[in-house]
Amino acid sequence: MSGTIAARGRIEKRQAIVDAAFAVFARAGYAQAGVDVIAAEAGVAKATVYSHFGDKENLLREAIAASADQALARNLATIETLTDHSDDIRASLERVGIRLLECYCDDRSWALRRLLSAEINQFPDLLDIIHTRAAERVTEALADRLARLTVAGHLHTPAPRLAAEQFFALLTGPMDTRARLGTRHVPNSERRAVARAAVHTFLQAFTPKPVGTPSRRSDT
Amino acid sequence: MSGTIAARGRIEKRQAIVDAAFAVFARAGYAQAGVDVIAAEAGVAKATVYSHFGDKENLLREAIAASADQALARNLATIETLTDHSDDIRASLERVGIRLLECYCDDRSWALRRLLSAEINQFPDLLDIIHTRAAERVTEALADRLARLTVAGHLHTPAPRLAAEQFFALLTGPMDTRARLGTRHVPNSERRAVARAAVHTFLQAFTPKPVGTPSRRSDT
Amino acid sequence: MSGTIAARGRIEKRQAIVDAAFAVFARAGYAQAGVDVIAAEAGVAKATVYSHFGDKENLLREAIAASADQALARNLATIETLTDHSDDIRASLERVGIRLLECYCDDRSWALRRLLSAEINQFPDLLDIIHTRAAERVTEALADRLARLTVAGHLHTPAPRLAAEQFFALLTGPMDTRARLGTRHVPNSERRAVARAAVHTFLQAFTPKPVGTPSRRSDT
Amino acid sequence: MSGTIAARGRIEKRQAIVDAAFAVFARAGYAQAGVDVIAAEAGVAKATVYSHFGDKENLLREAIAASADQALARNLATIETLTDHSDDIRASLERVGIRLLECYCDDRSWALRRLLSAEINQFPDLLDIIHTRAAERVTEALADRLARLTVAGHLHTPAPRLAAEQFFALLTGPMDTRARLGTRHVPNSERRAVARAAVHTFLQAFTPKPVGTPSRRSDT
DNA sequence: GATGAATGAGACTTCATTCAT
DNA sequence: TATGAATGAAGTCTCATTCAT
Missing domain, CATH: 1.10.357.10 (Tetracycline Repressor, domain 2)
Structure with missing residues (x-):
């Protein structure tokens, strides 16, 4: 089809990050939410979050x-x-x-x-x-x-x-x-x-x- | 006449801090609000805020x-x-x-x-x-x-x-x-x-x- | 005799401060010992400690x-x-x-x-x-x-x-x-x-x- | 080969921190010792000290x-x-x-x-x-x-x-x-x-x- | 592309000390 | 004289962000 396995993985990771981000933001508020926590909850490394979304604000x-x-x-x-x-x-x-x-x-x-x-x-x-x-x-x-x-x-x-x-x-x-x-x-x-x-x-x-x-x- | 500008009473200072705190909390949110800023806006030292309210949470x-x-x-x-x-x-x-x-x-x-x-x-x-x-x-x-x-x-x-x-x-x-x-x-x-x-x-x-x-x- | 009531009080307070100071220093160490705590334990105000001993170092x-x-x-x-x-x-x-x-x-x-x-x-x-x-x-x-x-x-x-x-x-x-x-x-x-x-x-x-x-x- | 001065390995940094910590603690005592000073003496950033040891107490x-x-x-x-x-x-x-x-x-x-x-x-x-x-x-x-x-x-x-x-x-x-x-x-x-x-x-x-x-x- | 490690800036909080009453 | 109140300086710790692997 259109996506390789690696590409599918990337998209899925992106989705996992967005979901985790919303959950953590909702729970802790924007300022108190740690990017570490979001990354952990999404099962990725913190730097991966940044490579996907640039910064915390955009992630919100x-x-x-x-x-x-x-x-x-x-x-x-x-x-x-x-x-x-x-x-x-x-x-x-x-x-x-x-x-x-x-x-x-x-x-x-x-x-x-x-x-x-x-x-x-x-x-x-x-x-x-x-x-x-x-x-x-x-x-x-x-x-x-x-x-x-x-x-x-x-x-x-x-x-x-x-x-x-x-x-x-x-x-x-x-x-x-x-x-x-x-x-x-x-x-x-x-x-x-x-x-x-x-x-x-x-x-x-x-x-x-x-x-x-x-x-x-x-x-x- | 007991109070000059410099020598406001303790109660007045407390009120000034509460007002400043609400203003800053409302503007920036709890986590982003700096106690420094609140103190400055109230015209007192940061430590004075703590002597009145103990901690940021209580101030909120x-x-x-x-x-x-x-x-x-x-x-x-x-x-x-x-x-x-x-x-x-x-x-x-x-x-x-x-x-x-x-x-x-x-x-x-x-x-x-x-x-x-x-x-x-x-x-x-x-x-x-x-x-x-x-x-x-x-x-x-x-x-x-x-x-x-x-x-x-x-x-x-x-x-x-x-x-x-x-x-x-x-x-x-x-x-x-x-x-x-x-x-x-x-x-x-x-x-x-x-x-x-x-x-x-x-x-x-x-x-x-x-x-x-x-x-x-x-x-x- | 030699001391007025007030003077006796002062000397006794001085002694109380020294005792409290030793106790607190011994318990917490010099740096961690709070002058507040010493004053409280001696039953005097913090400023009184300073009027007697000048500063914390001398008190030690x-x-x-x-x-x-x-x-x-x-x-x-x-x-x-x-x-x-x-x-x-x-x-x-x-x-x-x-x-x-x-x-x-x-x-x-x-x-x-x-x-x-x-x-x-x-x-x-x-x-x-x-x-x-x-x-x-x-x-x-x-x-x-x-x-x-x-x-x-x-x-x-x-x-x-x-x-x-x-x-x-x-x-x-x-x-x-x-x-x-x-x-x-x-x-x-x-x-x-x-x-x-x-x-x-x-x-x-x-x-x-x-x-x-x-x-x-x-x-x- | 692998390590320049700038890029010491993690273990070397850890050792440098421990050494610096002991020196500073010995010189100034635990309470007076600043983590800033320890970090500077070890040639790392303050936060690095914390990432290695969690807190000052554990570092001691x-x-x-x-x-x-x-x-x-x-x-x-x-x-x-x-x-x-x-x-x-x-x-x-x-x-x-x-x-x-x-x-x-x-x-x-x-x-x-x-x-x-x-x-x-x-x-x-x-x-x-x-x-x-x-x-x-x-x-x-x-x-x-x-x-x-x-x-x-x-x-x-x-x-x-x-x-x-x-x-x-x-x-x-x-x-x-x-x-x-x-x-x-x-x-x-x-x-x-x-x-x-x-x-x-x-x-x-x-x-x-x-x-x-x-x-x-x-x-x- | 993903990550472990590092960091600089800044947050809250404490405390020795002083001042006016 | 003794004190309550105020403060400036300093300290520990966190966190968003970047870099080399």
């Missing part, structure tokens, strides 16, 4: 980008299941909400967000990586689906982007305190309850008014 | 606790203005929402949250400091007020604690992305818009049903 | 000198009991030997010697303090007594100074290894055995030859 | 152990020359005594003993290193030889271990004061005199009694 970027890509993929896959095939909009939203919360509460997701918060002053471009690669696209994807559901008459979201933001807020906001920024495990049942409450509030606000009934003014 | 705790106390005070003061004296519940909530967002978007608040996220793995007890001292009490205070407004007939929040959580979520959730975790300044007008949208959604969900009108079942 | 000197004086006094008192009143020279020497070993094995004596060894490079004059104040005078005092015993016909020490040195050597030499430089406690019985063996060897060498027998030349 | 141990091994070797080699090949036991003992005193009075030996005294409180295990590695074995080796000389009829030491202790005591005891713990140089002639006096006294005590023979052989 790559690790974060890889982690963001993973999170993006899972979130998009979940959102794509939100179609207008079903008539029970509440059940659909709850199912999607629960799965989005699963993504949000994944250990790697918490670690990614914490790392981002931690290093945003030192490396402001990290946020761009994340936002353009993941957060923004997820919100937009959800907004797209809400728009289609509105068109289909299942919802009433005249400002789909704002509605998407609020949907995420209602889902994840209560988790931040409950999960103690990812330090505490939140049981499935509690996650489901939060998701149901979020969907309930969301639907109160964004359910289409029955036809023929004079509706109140909508907001901006 | 004190700085965080002080900052959390400040944030708590501002939030509580705001929430206390949410009374049932006015008939215009929407206006009241919007006013409170806007002021809560001001607290939330204050530079020190962002810094506090980022610092917390950053160091939670190394210092898990920080979260306890914050949660018991600030976050929990703010949420409960808001829940209290929502309950009173419900009793007064202005709202319908059968689960005030959950409603309070959602109110905060609707307010602050959209800010996280818009403010880029505090890196980007969000103009007043945008903050007001977020607050209004949050209050609108909140009221859709928690406005008392008109008397004599059959209401839909609420979920669990 | 005073502490060592005081300790050397104590050791000197005990040794001299013991040696003075070595008279020619008794006919049993062996018993006399053994009694003195045992009591000299008690002095030598006292915790403070070990500490003094260790401290001296430790700091002799940094403070060469310490040795002068000790030697002129104590060691030299003890050896000379013993040499005096050996000379008188020789004159009285109980011993034969044509070179009393050398004999005194060897007496001390036979006594203390075996103790160094047995007591592990003062770290290990040597039981009384063992000390007595060492003293008896020392006296035995000493007497083999320095017992006067029987009268009427042609004696061999003694060496220098 | 290794330096002391190395020095003790050297001293042991010299002492054992000397003692091994004490055979029963010669008939002149006095000359043999004097020769060995002089050479043992040379070992004892070597600068490194003094330094080793001073260092040991100095740090025994902080590092009690140092004494075990020395005792098991050197002191004990030297005394035992001498005791062995004294026993063989007794068997051969040249000496009479029914308790060889004690006799060995006393031989060392008579040799080294007088040196401690004369050499001022190694601070003062003792001329060869004086060392020889001490050795002769020691041997004289030793022989007075441990010469075999003539069996049925009228007079003993005269000494030198």
Whole structure:
């Protein structure tokens, strides 16, 4: 094929380093993370890390980008299941909400967000990586689906982007305190309850008014 | 007159150190923050920092606790203005929402949250400091007020604690992305818009049903 | 009488500081000994130590000198009991030997010697303090007594100074290894055995030859 | 061939560090010795010292152990020359005594003993290193030889271990004061005199009694 | 290409000493 | 006079990074 055994080994080593780097960064923070430790955890020599990534800063970027890509993929896959095939909009939203919360509460997701918060002053471009690669696209994807559901008459979201933001807020906001920024495990049942409450509030606000009934003014 | 500039009292020096410490920790992160820098910024010798706080770790705790106390005070003061004296519940909530967002978007608040996220793995007890001292009490205070407004007939929040959580979520959730975790300044007008949208959604969900009108079942 | 209450307090404090200093120096070594610790152990403030002794180095000197004086006094008192009143020279020497070993094995004596060894490079004059104040005078005092015993016909020490040195050597030499430089406690019985063996060897060498027998030349 | 001055092998560097460490520790004491200074004296970077020895404490141990091994070797080699090949036991003992005193009075030996005294409180295990590695074995080796000389009829030491202790005591005891713990140089002639006096006294005590023979052989 | 070894810069922390009360 | 507070200098140790094999 395309790769010799040696080349395959190199790529695999690179992947092992990125994985180890994310794990160590997440555990210890950027500054406290030792390149020795990362190298050891990846099973390579310290100099090998440098030959692959140049310096520690770049290693952080790559690790974060890889982690963001993973999170993006899972979130998009979940959102794509939100179609207008079903008539029970509440059940659909709850199912999607629960799965989005699963993504949000994944250990790697918490670690990614914490790392981002931690290093945003030192490396402001990290946020761009994340936002353009993941957060923004997820919100937009959800907004797209809400728009289609509105068109289909299942919802009433005249400002789909704002509605998407609020949907995420209602889902994840209560988790931040409950999960103690990812330090505490939140049981499935509690996650489901939060998701149901979020969907309930969301639907109160964004359910289409029955036809023929004079509706109140909508907001901006 | 007891104090010249050179001869500040011990307490003043302690306060200066705490302030400088929070500023430097917020700017550089715990590990990267140099005690030299903190001391210089506080206008004292490095050893003085140690004589006051023992070690860097304890200094972080004190700085965080002080900052959390400040944030708590501002939030509580705001929430206390949410009374049932006015008939215009929407206006009241919007006013409170806007002021809560001001607290939330204050530079020190962002810094506090980022610092917390950053160091939670190394210092898990920080979260306890914050949660018991600030976050929990703010949420409960808001829940209290929502309950009173419900009793007064202005709202319908059968689960005030959950409603309070959602109110905060609707307010602050959209800010996280818009403010880029505090890196980007969000103009007043945008903050007001977020607050209004949050209050609108909140009221859709928690406005008392008109008397004599059959209401839909609420979920669990 | 001569001192006011305040003055008496000062002198007592000075003594307390010297005692504490010796204890701490002995325990931790000069460099590792903290003036804080000495002050605390003496029950005074750190600055008081400085007002009494000027600096740490001088404090060491005073502490060592005081300790050397104590050791000197005990040794001299013991040696003075070595008279020619008794006919049993062996018993006399053994009694003195045992009591000299008690002095030598006292915790403070070990500490003094260790401290001296430790700091002799940094403070060469310490040795002068000790030697002129104590060691030299003890050896000379013993040499005096050996000379008188020789004159009285109980011993034969044509070179009393050398004999005194060897007496001390036979006594203390075996103790160094047995007591592990003062770290290990040597039981009384063992000390007595060492003293008896020392006296035995000493007497083999320095017992006067029987009268009427042609004696061999003694060496220098 | 392989090693230029700049590129000494790892083992050579290690040896250079140990040597420098012993020199600096001996000169300044453990606490006052700077790792910087040791590194500079060894011609390596400070961090290299740490990569080899972990920490300063361990460096002390290794330096002391190395020095003790050297001293042991010299002492054992000397003692091994004490055979029963010669008939002149006095000359043999004097020769060995002089050479043992040379070992004892070597600068490194003094330094080793001073260092040991100095740090025994902080590092009690140092004494075990020395005792098991050197002191004990030297005394035992001498005791062995004294026993063989007794068997051969040249000496009479029914308790060889004690006799060995006393031989060392008579040799080294007088040196401690004369050499001022190694601070003062003792001329060869004086060392020889001490050795002769020691041997004289030793022989007075441990010469075999003539069996049925009228007079003993005269000494030198 | 991968690695063991080395290093320079810098971090936290301590401590003898001084000063104003 | 005695002291609490402050400090500058110094020390141990770590770590990201490079170089020769």
